[in-house]
Amino acid sequence: MMRIGLIGTNNTHGHQLAGFINGWRPDVPIPSRWVHGPLPQFYLWAKTLRELEETGRVPAPDARVTRLWSEDPATEGALIARACEVERLVDSPEEATRDVDAVLLLTDDPNSHVDLAVPVLKAGLPMFIDKPLAPTDDAAREMAEVASASGTPWFSGSAFRFSPSLLAFRDRVTAEIGVPTAVYVQCPGWIERYGIHALEIMNVLVGHWVSEVAGAALPGRSSASLLLEGGETVLLETMSTAFDPPAQAIVWGAHGSLHWESRDVYRSIFSMTTAFLDMARSGVAPVPEAESLELARLANVLAEAASAKA
Missing domain, CATH: 3.30.360.10 (Dihydrodipicolinate Reductase; domain 2)
Known part of the structure; x- marks a missing residue:
């Protein structure tokens, strides 16, 4: 079983990707509100999730989010850990990268990405880095150079x-x-x-x-x-x-x-999640590094x- 570490729940991707990989317990309600206010679009994600469960595409057959770090452990972190049956809700981003085979960096603060991503890429763990990739071109290139030196596949961008x-x-x-x-x-x-x-x-x-x-x-x-x-x-x-x-x-x-x-935003996010898992299995990134860097530069x-x- 491939073990995934997930860092960050301060956007809805933490809920969505953990749910697509691990599934979401039917006895745990999917929220209609988020920390920032009402989020009726969670209903559309829930609909997609249940359809994928019914067709056997969720949960992933050979992967699980086993470690989770949340900016809001008492609320969002606890909810995701319970609903998705994540083994460990950890106290730091670094702990989420231990004893795992790949990492999802989902915090949407680009200023934190270099510090969080570089140790993971040095360790050779395949990685998805959520948008925005980095606040500057130099920061983005620093992560790419570390990944290139260690031969680690990674990608960033939009679903x-x-x-x-x-x-x-x-x-x-x-x-x-x-x-x-x-x-x-x-x-x-x-x-x-x-x-x-x-x-x-x-x-x-x-x-x-x-x-x-x-x-x-x-x-x-x-x-x-x-x-x-x-x-x-x-x-x-x-x-x-x-x-x-x-x-x-x-x-x-x-x-x-x-x-x-x-009209298929959540199918797109599921496809992106699948691409991440395929990368973790194969060691081949779904997006060329130069393309990720150029799109981040343009952003x-x-x-x-x-x-x-x-």
């Missing part, structure tokens, strides 16, 4: 990369309208934390090698115009709402345009451009 509906939409674009020439992407959330979502959607559709970026910010939203090296133009927009409207994209090609709207560029125009 939208693994969205079944987005991947199917990309195929539809190719078949129906040809090579994309322009893309519009809109995502909920703040660009400093959620800009990576818009970038990952862009990456699936047209790639990520950008030659020019211009940003703008208005109350409640941020936007960025990008010119890709292939000549494609992209407009990315984030709106400071928690979940609505859902992420969406419009793609223009030689033969018209097509629209996509995300920082978007945040800086938006703040400069605010």
